[in-house]
Amino acid sequence: MAQPPEDPFVVAGSGGVVLGEARTNHEGRRALLLVRGVGNTTELRSLAETMGITIVETVVQSGKDDPRTYFGKGRLEDIADERNSTLAGHPWSGVDLVIIHTNATPRQLVGVSQALGVEVWDRVRLLLALFTAHASSVEARTQVRIAQLQSDRTILRELANQQTTGERAGYGGGGITALQGVLANLNRELTNLRRRQKKHANAQREHRRQRRRSGAVTVGFVGYTNAGKSSLFQHLSGKTVLVEDQLFSTLETTVGRMEKSPRILLADTIGFIDNIPNATLAAFKSTIAEAIDADLTLILLDTSDSLPEIQRKLETTRREVLERQETEPDLLEEQRSPHVVLTKIDKISDQQHQAVVNLIEELGFEGPVAVSSITGEGIDALQQFIRERLFGQPITVHVLPPTHASPDASERIVSAFYEGGMVEEDQRSEDGVMTLKVWMTTSKQAQLVARWKGRIDIK
Ligand SMILES: Nc1nc2c(ncn2[C@@H]2O[C@H](COP(=O)(O)OP(=O)(O)OP(=O)(O)O)[C@@H](O)[C@H]2O)c(=O)[nH]1
Ligand SMILES: [Mg+2]
Structure with a gap:
């Protein structure tokens, strides 16, 4: 009888589902991207690129998602045949990963992986793999693992479901019993990690309370990934953090003092991205809390984005901030209105800048402060703004x-x-x-x- 491995990490993989060690480095892998209907693949491509994965070809099929297999069955068979018969030099040679261009259901992940006999990710699994690769602190690793296990569990449940309803043959030699064993291990690990995370979150909350009692005030930076949060943090605090032109460089919270005002603490943290399932997002809640349970929350927006992009990101971020503030009952009324900071203004013209400012005001925000962490423009004004906002007049x-x-x-x-x-x-x-x-x-x-x-x- 096939024994389930100790580590219940699950990947949709060859011949169905493969259980194995969590792999953290995907550098150099070659992947196919499956796109159903029309879609802009820019975000997914830059996520893959950030991880060093090459997308060798994008395979498109028109029409709506198949609820079981995403692509049509026949098309998947063609892809499987082609992949299995590639010779050296074929663009598909060495492909050991297929990425589905959507947040797929567990049923679709299992379906595609069974049809193609290769590891399959959807957008969420790609994000989770990226988070796993970038997680460097205990806090980050814990939250990423929780998110990963939750996602794995949905796949295991789907498999269990298919077995009990007779849709699928036995799992390894052990059938449903082995599967139940893996699920039980997974649940146990999840419980332990959640306990650890809760402890950490409580300790952090207590820490914030103590800081506040001592007269320190905190400014939280929130915004989409790559908005320039860590760059601004570094500029204002003098503390070195990871700054990179890639998505999700930062996964944990760093708190540092504002160099010119040591009583003011700044919190840099993980960025947002669109369409993350709630269960995944929940794993990052305590990290983001550090920036939201602050005396002043600054929403950072990359001014070099297009206007519709800026509007969408601002509205989404505002909604996220307001939702999260509801879970922080200690916040005072004046702490609940986030302010906008425009970043990377060295990249745009004065005219574009004015158009962005107009948009922000139309959306009901006060006039934003605009800065560049590269040229230093606007940094003094931002420091002055933060000071007045937190302390009023001297x-x-x-x-x-x-x-x-x-x-x-x-x-x-x-x-x-x-x-x-x-x-x-x-x-x-x-x-x-x-x-x-x-x-x-x-x-x-x-x-x-x-x-x-x-x-x-x-x-
Ligand atoms: N031109 C210009 N580039 C900037 C500026 N601020 C940041 N960048 C660049 O934008 C990219 C992302 O910057 P980060 O500070 O890492 O962004 P972040 O919001 O912390 O990103 P994540 O941690 O990935 O969520 C980097 O390549 C920076 O060099 C700026 O004021 N001007
Ligand atoms: Mg960062």
Whole structure:
């Protein structure tokens, strides 16, 4: 009897479904792309390219998806024949992967893989493979694995279903029992990973609370993948992160201080892409939470995209942000309105820039700040904007000299202001009064006023 391997990673593969080790490097693989009807294949091609996969040919069949096999049965048989009879030099030689140009159903994945006898991915499995290849931290690997297992489970369930209804012959030698064993292993691993992820999410939430209590404020960057989030983060924080002209360079959250305002923290995180199934997206929820459970959320848009593209991405991102904010009950009202930042303005003309600004305003957003992380244009204005948005205008604090009744040293009070906000000026007059110009949240101000009543005077 065929034993299911320990690792229940599942790929749709030769002769049906192959169980094997999760492969993380797909560099150099050659693939066929199947497209049903008309479709723009640009996104899928750049996803494949990012992973070093060559699409040797795009095979198109007109008409609507077949619910069982995506392509028609006859056409799939032709493809299988051609692939099996390729000689060296044929463009299809070495093809060991077929990619379906859609988010396919488990039934279609199984159907195509059975018909072609080769590993089959759809758009979601391609994304998952890409995430797996790019995941470098424990956090990222955990969430990607969860998403992958959830997707594998839908395929295993489809197989189990086909077996119980007699649509398909036995699974290995063990039939349904072996399949159930694999499913049970998978569920066990999923439970463990979810527990680990939940722990991590709770720890992070607690971390955010502590940061907030200490007077630090957070700015979250959200936006589509490749919008320029990590580049801007790097520019403002001086902290090095991965920046690449590819989709999904970033999969986890990095928090860094804004160089010119150390009390302001910036959160760079994973980007969005269209049409991801909810179950897959859910695995990334705690990562994105870091940027959404922020004092100010900035939506980054690549200005070199076309206007319809910008509009679609902005509307989708706004919807995502609002939906996710609903699951963060601690957020205050003023934290709930995201602001738009236009990136890569070095790539467009003033005229194009104006057209984008008009569009953003028509969509109900305030005038966006525009920046270039390459030339540095707009960066000062953005820093000023962030500061004013978070702290309002700076306050002037007079710290009175110590008295007999309250002998607290002025220095302690002054350092509390340094810790809780951003001190821009600091002067001491001859009568011992210290005057500070400080950017600070109103809640932190209230806390310090309550603590040193009578010792400080704020204007
Ligand atoms: N010309 C120009 N290119 C930029 C600018 N900002 C970023 N880029 C380029 O855009 C590409 C993507 O930048 P990233 O900062 O990695 O984008 P990201 O939003 O973090 O992308 P993911 O992490 O993949 O979601 C890189 O090739 C950058 O060099 C800019 O202001 N001007
Ligand atoms: Mg990034």
